[in-house]
Amino acid sequence: MSDSTTADDAGRTDASNPLVTVDGLRTYYESEQLVGGKPVKAVDGVSFEIGRGETFGIVGESGCGKTTLGRSILQLEDVDEGRVSFDGTDVTTLGRRGLKEWRRDAQMVYQNPMSSINERMTVGEIVREPLEVHNWETAASRRERVQELLDRVGLRPEHYHRYPHQFSGGQRQRVGIARALALEPEFIVLDEPVSALDVSVQAKILNLLSDLQEEFGLTYMLIAHDLSVVRHICDRVGVMYLGKLMEVGPTERLFTSPQNPYTRSLLSAIPQPDPDVGADRITLRGTPPNPRDPPAGCVFSTRCPFAIRQPEHEELGDEQWAAIAQFRRMIRERASSTTLERAKQRLGMGTQFTPIREVAEDLFGSLTYPEAVEETLTRATELVADGDVTEARDLLDDEFSTVCEHESPQQHEVGNGRSSRCHRHREEYREPGDYLRDAGDYLPE
Amino acid sequence: MSEEPLLSVENLRTTFTTDQEQIRAVDGVSFSVPSRQTLGVVGESGSGKSVTARSILGLVDAPGEVHPDSEIRYHDPTFVQQIARKYPDQVQWDDDGDGFVTVEAGSGEGDSVTVERGSVDLVAAPDTVVRSVRGSEIAMVFQDALSSLNPVYTVGNQIRELLGIHQGVTGSEATERAAELLESVGIPDPKRRLDEYPHQFSGGMQQRAVIALALACDPSVLLCDEPTTALDVTIQAQILELLERLQRERGLSIVFITHDMGVIAQVADSVAVMYAGEIVERASVSRLFDDPKHPYARGLLQSIPGLTGDVDRLPTIDGSVPTPNEPATYCRYAPRCPKAFEECETIHPEHVSVGEGDHTAACLLYPESAGLAERLDRHHDTEETHE
Ligand code: SF4
Ligand code: SF4
Numbered sequence A: 001m002s003d004s005t006t007a008d009d010a011g012r013t014d015a016s017n018p019l020v021t022v023d024g025l026r027t028y029y030e031s032e033q034l035v036g037g038k039p040v041k042a043v044d045g046v047s048f049e050i051g052r053g054e055t056f057g058i059v060g061e062s063g064c065g066k067t068t069l070g071r072s073i074l075q076l077e078d079v080d081e082g083r084v085s086f087d088g089t090d091v092t093t094l095g096r097r098g099l100k101e102w103r104r105d106a107q108m109v110y111q112n113p114m115s116s117i118n119e120r121m122t123v124g125e126i127v128r129e130p131l132e133v134h135n136w137e138t139a140a141s142r143r144e145r146v147q148e149l150l151d152r153v154g155l156r157p158e159h160y161h162r163y164p165h166q167f168s169g170g171q172r173q174r175v176g177i178a179r180a181l182a183l184e185p186e187f188i189v190l191d192e193p194v195s196a197l198d199v200s201v202q203a204k205i206l207n208l209l210s211d212l213q214e215e216f217g218l219t220y221m222l223i224a225h226d227l228s229v230v231r232h233i234c235d236r237v238g239v240m241y242l243g244k245l246m247e248v249g250p251t252e253r254l255f256t257s258p259q260n261p262y263t264r265s266l267l268s269a270i271p272q273p274d275p276d277v278g279a280d281r282i283t284l285r286g287t288p289p290n291p292r293d294p295p296a297g298c299v300f301s302t303r304c305p306f307a308i309r310q311p312e313h314e315e316l317g318d319e320q321w322a323a324i325a326q327f328r329r330m331i332r333e334r335a336s337s338t339t340l341e342r343a344k345q346r347l348g349m350g351t352q353f354t355p356i357r358e359v360a361e362d363l364f365g366s367l368t369y370p371e372a373v374e375e376t377l378t379r380a381t382e383l384v385a386d387g388d389v390t391e392a393r394d395l396l397d398d399e400f401s402t403v404c405e406h407e408s409p410q411q412h413e414v415g416n417g418r419s420s421r422c423h424r425h426r427e428e429y430r431e432p433g434d435y436l437r438d439a440g441d442y443l444p445e
Numbered sequence B: 001m002s003e004e005p006l007l008s009v010e011n012l013r014t015t016f017t018t019d020q021e022q023i024r025a026v027d028g029v030s031f032s033v034p035s036r037q038t039l040g041v042v043g044e045s046g047s048g049k050s051v052t053a054r055s056i057l058g059l060v061d062a063p064g065e066v067h068p069d070s071e072i073r074y075h076d077p078t079f080v081q082q083i084a085r086k087y088p089d090q091v092q093w094d095d096d097g098d099g100f101v102t103v104e105a106g107s108g109e110g111d112s113v114t115v116e117r118g119s120v121d122l123v124a125a126p127d128t129v130v131r132s133v134r135g136s137e138i139a140m141v142f143q144d145a146l147s148s149l150n151p152v153y154t155v156g157n158q159i160r161e162l163l164g165i166h167q168g169v170t171g172s173e174a175t176e177r178a179a180e181l182l183e184s185v186g187i188p189d190p191k192r193r194l195d196e197y198p199h200q201f202s203g204g205m206q207q208r209a210v211i212a213l214a215l216a217c218d219p220s221v222l223l224c225d226e227p228t229t230a231l232d233v234t235i236q237a238q239i240l241e242l243l244e245r246l247q248r249e250r251g252l253s254i255v256f257i258t259h260d261m262g263v264i265a266q267v268a269d270s271v272a273v274m275y276a277g278e279i280v281e282r283a284s285v286s287r288l289f290d291d292p293k294h295p296y297a298r299g300l301l302q303s304i305p306g307l308t309g310d311v312d313r314l315p316t317i318d319g320s321v322p323t324p325n326e327p328a329t330y331c332r333y334a335p336r337c338p339k340a341f342e343e344c345e346t347i348h349p350e351h352v353s354v355g356e357g358d359h360t361a362a363c364l365l366y367p368e369s370a371g372l373a374e375r376l377d378r379h380h381d382t383e384e385t386h387e
Helices: A005-012 A067-071 A095-103 A125-135 A141-150 A157-159 A167-179 A197-218 A227-233 A253-257 A261-269 A318-335 A339-346 A356-366 A371-385 A389-400 A433-444 B049-058 B077-086 B125-131 B155-167 B171-184 B190-194 B203-215 B235-251 B263-265 B285-290 B295-302 B371-385
Strands: A017-030 A040-052 A055-059 A080-084 A104-110 A188-189 A218-222 A236-241 A244-251 A412-415 A416-422 B005-017 B024-032 B040-041 B063-065 B071-076 B091-093 B101-107 B114-121 B138-141 B221-225 B251-260 B269-273 B279-286 B351-353 B361-364
Touching: A017 A218, A040 A055, A040 A067, A040 A080, A040 A244, A040 B221, A055 A227, A055 B295, A067 A104, A067 A188, A067 A218, A067 B190, A095 A104, A095 B351, A104 A167, A125 A141, A125 A157, A125 A167, A141 A157, A141 A244, A167 A197, A197 A227, A197 B295, A218 A227, A218 B279, A218 B295, A227 A253, A236 A261, A244 A253, A244 A261, A261 A433, A261 B235, A318 A356, A318 A389, A356 B263, A371 A389, A412 B040, B005 B049, B005 B155, B005 B251, B024 B040, B024 B049, B024 B251, B040 B049, B040 B263, B040 B351, B049 B221, B049 B251, B077 B101, B077 B114, B138 B203, B155 B171, B155 B190, B155 B203, B171 B190, B171 B203, B203 B235, B221 B235, B235 B251, B263 B285, B269 B285, B269 B295, B279 B285, B279 B295
Parallel strands: A055 A218, A055 A236, A104 A188, A188 A218, B040 B251, B040 B269, B091 B101, B138 B221, B221 B251
Antiparallel strands: A017 A040, A017 A080, A236 A244, A244 A416, A412 A416, B005 B024, B005 B063, B005 B071, B071 B114, B101 B114, B269 B279, B279 B361, B351 B361
């Protein structure tokens, strides 16, 4: 990796001495299919650092690998490659004893704190359990410690003997936090800690987390899909998509001037609590690809509104381009269907595809294209109609695919402690921001 | 454009009675949904917003019960005429009588009556009428798409079945229509998707399929209960855009229920803020966000993280939403309200105008121009109507 140094730079914080360093982390899940199954690349080469006392956020949509990343850092998942250093020690190499010791320092708070807990335990027992497991001091001091913790997270002494199901969601999360704090950890991974709660309760839990951080000098990694929560409490943020860290940077800068096309699209999708905004929103089409079968180049290339085009297609309107992208997605999907499926299809059995000429008419009928493009689209349509789906796919690839579809982008330094994975940061292309501005000229009226 | 509502709810009360208590999940709620507009209903869990929607469609299960004095009126003239002809002895002209069909403008009588303006009261109407409204006139989209789809039938079969039952469309025509519906909700390659099972769809595609099902019988009103809450933000954006387009194309009226102020800001024309079974503020969307009046609405807007900019601590609302288990003879927000004063504990606030348009709030601080005594009097006076 020629730019491999950029990854390190991206993670540097003002506190020049990071508590957690993640370097080239990969966690793959084996496929459930027996034959020909590919592994799911849940976390695929992720690097960043978390400074002491910092709150580092990881955001992304479901399936992007953010929870697996959190679990991998805490060694709750088997990591395939890469290093996680904690205070200078590589914890991926720790043995069982070493891990158990380390777990005192590194804890996790879950979205549903009671999911991993025996329902028949009282609140006191739940908070006390880690103390028992680690043989914390004497029995009497354990009890005292639990009372102290309950008080610290805003619960009352009499809650000790209650059961979690008698509690509200907010109170249950307080119990989860007390349990995570029991062994005086330095580092806590917060996995969607407030996403199951109502807004007014969320605010209280977030305030509690800030107070605790200050009081105990905690370092947090917050995993969340709710960007407003992340913006509120994180010092720096990493944005994940399909196993890759697309952008990392200080929170306010990342939110006010996102550099990566995915970050831009994600931020623009958040409904703003202000009825006057929303006109120039970027709406992404399609859904994230199956992580079992990620795109060959940039993971975002199948949906990216900023994707680099071949020079002769630069001036195609957005709608025209989107219709082509949709057409290509469909043909790709059909090309990847099994031979059996296709055979059945040709015999008029089983799954029924919409006749391709009908699809083409729906997609392109009301749009105008330059002659050359039109010709390619017609040829591809005819090929599919004749049953040559792969050939059609290749023809379209030749005509339309670019570096975004061939090559996975490197992490680029983009100034102010930020880094972004996108080919558009390379000199020969226009920066995403400039591209967006210029693209305005090509938009159809 | 007429300001006639298509759907109106008057003093809706839905209670759940158990051995120990009676929970007033919806307690005297009134609103109306104008034709082709979106009413946003916002509130936290326990506010009664979902029960409100279920009550409209008669989907409240025992021990829940819609109080017989509540009114849920559907105003579509074609439908009203159809029902008026079917139930001639239930027709009342203007408000004169106690039939469930009200005709305000029209002519003729019996089974040749014509209706230009009127309404059918779904609370008083028999089950068969409510059933004929459900799906065909007013349809619902729930948060959990999978629970609205049958896992053992293909998506195509589920739509075809609905078309058969409600519209008598079958065979290849039904297949054709089903594919059109999937296409209209933005599902690519619709013919192929018809043969797939719900679990083969992604979350966003499932919600699109549910919307297609809801549209199958060409309803005029869509009740959406947190339809995007379970979805990722980029998929949510797609669904919101879809609903906006469908509203434009089909002239739908939408009731959009959510806890998310951001979503409300984006989709709603007017908003009702619910708290503990009651609506506490009603306003156009711009008025609500520019100048919220009720202390609860203000608190709710302030506690959204990220909105208040770079503050260390979020303003919070102390306490939690109470369970409304007794008649409201006081302000239910009083225990948490930073502005509460003595009388808030003994007088139930009524809706009063707090600004231009139909901006109203139920709070003893209003109308602002009046002195305390006058204000209390005003809220006190209307007390009898509330039991
Ligand atoms: S590399 Fe290409 S596809 Fe990926 S984010 Fe950048 S412009 Fe988009
Ligand atoms: S009536 Fe009183 S308690 Fe209720 S919202 Fe108004 S000021 Fe607050």
